[in-house]
Amino acid sequence: MSNDMITTANPATGEVTTTTLAPTTAAEVAEICARAARATAELAAHGRPFRAALLRRAADALDAEAAEIVATADRETALGTPRLSGELTRTTYQLRLLADVVDEGGYLEATVDHAGDTPMGPRPDLRRMLVPLGPVAVFGASNFPLAFSVPGGDTAAALAAGCAVVVKAHSSHPLTSALCGRILREAADAHGAPEGTVSLVFGTEAGRVLVTNPRITAVAFTGGHGGAAALKEAIAARPVPIPFYGELGGVNPVVVTPHAAEARGAEIAQGLVDSFTLGGGQFCTKPGLVLVPEGGSGDELVAAVREKTANAPLPAMLNEKIADSYGSGLDGFRPDTQVTVSRAPDLDGFRARPAVAVLDGDAFDPSHVEEVFGPLALLVRYRPDGLLPIVEKLPGALVGTVHGGAGSDPVRDLAATALAARTGRVLFDGYPTGVAVTWAQHHGGPWPATDNQHTSVGPTGLRRFLRPLSWQNSPTHLLPPELHDGAHTVPCRIDGELQFPDTSRT
Numbered sequence: 001m002s003n004d005m006i007t008t009a010n011p012a013t014g015e016v017t018t019t020t021l022a023p024t025t026a027a028e029v030a031e032i033c034a035r036a037a038r039a040t041a042e043l044a045a046h047g048r049p050f051r052a053a054l055l056r057r058a059a060d061a062l063d064a065e066a067a068e069i070v071a072t073a074d075r076e077t078a079l080g081t082p083r084l085s086g087e088l089t090r091t092t093y094q095l096r097l098l099a100d101v102v103d104e105g106g107y108l109e110a111t112v113d114h115a116g117d118t119p120m121g122p123r124p125d126l127r128r129m130l131v132p133l134g135p136v137a138v139f140g141a142s143n144f145p146l147a148f149s150v151p152g153g154d155t156a157a158a159l160a161a162g163c164a165v166v167v168k169a170h171s172s173h174p175l176t177s178a179l180c181g182r183i184l185r186e187a188a189d190a191h192g193a194p195e196g197t198v199s200l201v202f203g204t205e206a207g208r209v210l211v212t213n214p215r216i217t218a219v220a221f222t223g224g225h226g227g228a229a230a231l232k233e234a235i236a237a238r239p240v241p242i243p244f245y246g247e248l249g250g251v252n253p254v255v256v257t258p259h260a261a262e263a264r265g266a267e268i269a270q271g272l273v274d275s276f277t278l279g280g281g282q283f284c285t286k287p288g289l290v291l292v293p294e295g296g297s298g299d300e301l302v303a304a305v306r307e308k309t310a311n312a313p314l315p316a317m318l319n320e321k322i323a324d325s326y327g328s329g330l331d332g333f334r335p336d337t338q339v340t341v342s343r344a345p346d347l348d349g350f351r352a353r354p355a356v357a358v359l360d361g362d363a364f365d366p367s368h369v370e371e372v373f374g375p376l377a378l379l380v381r382y383r384p385d386g387l388l389p390i391v392e393k394l395p396g397a398l399v400g401t402v403h404g405g406a407g408s409d410p411v412r413d414l415a416a417t418a419l420a421a422r423t424g425r426v427l428f429d430g431y432p433t434g435v436a437v438t439w440a441q442h443h444g445g446p447w448p449a450t451d452n453q454h455t456s457v458g459p460t461g462l463r464r465f466l467r468p469l470s471w472q473n474s475p476t477h478l479l480p481p482e483l484h485d486g487a488h489t490v491p492c493r494i495d496g497e498l499q500f501p502d503t504s505r506t
Contacts, residue, residue, distance in 0.1 A: 004022060004023060005018050005022055006019050006171070006203070009350075010078065011076075011078040011317060012349045013349050014348055019174055021175075026206075029206050029213060030209075032166055032201060034215060035195055036197075037134065037135050038194065039135075039194040042194035043132070043164065043197065048103065048105060050193075051159065053191065054197075055156065055159060055160060058183075058184055061183050061186065061190075062095075066085070066088055069146070069180065070088060073176040076145065076174075076176050077176075077318055083279065087144060087145075087146045090146075090147050090437060091151050094457075095156045097437060098156050101462065104490070104491075107459065108130050108482055109130050110128075110492040111127065112495070113125070113127070113495060113496075126472050127479060129468070129469065129483060130468055131466065131469045132162035133161070134163060134218070135163060135166060135216050136158040136216070136219070136465055137165075137166050137216045138154045138168070138219075138220045139207065139221040139222065140152065140167060140173075141170065141222035142173070142319065143279065143283060145173040146176075146180070149169075149173070149176070149177060150181050153437070153456060153461060154245075154461075157465060164194075164197050165197070165199070167198070169201070169202050171319075177202075184198045211231050211238075214239075217242055218243045218244075219244045219245065220464065221247070222246075222247045222456065223247075223248070224249070225448065228244075232244050244451065246452070247398075247450050248284075249285075250284075250449045251371050252398055253288075253397060253400050253401070254400075255415040255419070256290065257293065257403065258295065258298070259406075259412070261297040261301050261403075265304065268403055271431050273309055275431035276375060276377040279433075280315035280316065280352060281354070281375030282322065284398060285398055285399050285435060286432075288377060289369055289380065289394070291361075291382050291415075292381055293382060294381050294382065298381060305379060306356055309355065315375060317374065320350050325374075326372060326374035354375035355376045357379065358379045359381070361390055362386070387415060395446075395448055396422055396445050396446030397423045398425065398432070398444065398450075399432035399445075400416075400420070400426050401432050402426070403428075423445050439459055441455060441457050442458070444456060488501055
């Protein structure tokens with residue numbers, strides 16, 4: 001077998017296996033993108049009911065092969081059957097949810113302004129709605145081999161918007177990617193979708209070539225800043241710019257108020273350790289920075305976190321590079337001697353030791369909040385008058401969490417207001433490692449959490465892959481069906497008044 005073949009590793013054992021998958025060549029990437037462009041045009045012609053049914057068929061196909069998907073993903077990630085089964089359920093749920101969104105049609109922002117007189121003079125007939133942007137490149141994430149990878153939220157949102165998808169398979173789970181890609185392609189073929197509706201490419205160079213292909217109109221990426229910077233540099237060299245939607249993670253702050261520490265410090269300590277070690281601390285929503293009040297109840301909470309961290313299981317990191325990076329991150333992150341070498345040489349695989357560091361609030365500096373991908377949390381002790389200055393130094397994050405008292409708690413209210421300016425989601429009395437797929441969700445945040453104002457989770461994530469288009473004085477036969485006069489099939493703002501379809505006629 002060629003030395004160029006792609007390899008895969010089992011994080012639990014460290015065993016490396018050569019696959020039958022080969023890196024995608026530049027010529028192959030070009031042909032894949034050409035097919036994706038043709039497929040996008042054909043998907044638009046098929047209409048919304050066709051796309052909604054395609055998403056449901058894809059979900060059904062993934063469910064039908066759930067056992068093989070989960071087993072394959074576990075061999076490549078060591079995330080465990082329960083976690084991966086839940087992730088697959090989330091993946092198929094979001095496909096079906098977006099199918100409902102496509103059926104409803106409100107996401108199109110359909111608008112009709114009929115010709116007529118206005119205070120500014122005669123107005124032409126104007127009709128506007130959102131249309132597919134074009135073929136989308138999706139880069140799968142290492143830490144979510146299903147929900148943020150080949151069949152994940154970005155793919156589902158792009159397909160729902162009417163865009164063909166080309167996925168760059170992640171090197172940490174190539175066999176899982178190939179399996180899910182095959183299932184999605186077969187579902188599309190069985191549905192009668194055009195060739196090129198869903199495609200995969202493999203290899204780092206293929207990813208670079210992909211984002212520079214002129215037929216690609218947007219890039220969705222979930223991962224670290226290093227990978228994002230390389231892709232953005234390649235995109236910047238394009239003659240025609242395209243949007244880059246990067247979900248880049250970061251340190252997600254947690255504030256524990258004095259009232260909360262006193263009332264339920266032990267409970268909070270357990271929840272924090274469970275959260276920042278979950279999945280080996282390899283969640284973009286990991287609570288990496290915890291602000292704990294000075295004083296007796298804060299001391300007890302810190303002691304409990306240290307004890308529980310010392311007794312926590314040693315997780316397998318997703319790949320050797322991440323495990324080594326975690327170790328290097330700890331070597332350069334020593335505000336407290338509690339931080340020790342991460343790797344566990346006495347165990348097989350890419351194991352890491354969970355760690356906790358403690359720092360006095362007066363010594364806090366923004367350099368202390370650089371993300372360390374793995375099971376590490378930094379506890380910062382704050383005085384009553386020192387909380388706000390610390391929060392104001394924090395970089396943007398996906399989630400900010402506040403644990404407060406049961407009744408009036410001015411520190412809780414102050415912290416929540418301050419975190420709202422620096423995060424995309426403010427969470428109360430819980431833990432950030434968990435993102436519900438729902439209309440009200442926002443999974444994004446100020447830089448460096450993301451580099452855009454969109455969500456990568458939930459129905460409004462479709463907006464990334466759509467663009468507005470207006471038709472002025474257009475012949476009816478050239479308008480999309482959603483903009484025809486008569487019984488509208490989607491919510492539509494007509495001459496300034498929002499109107500809804502007459503569901504009694506369906």
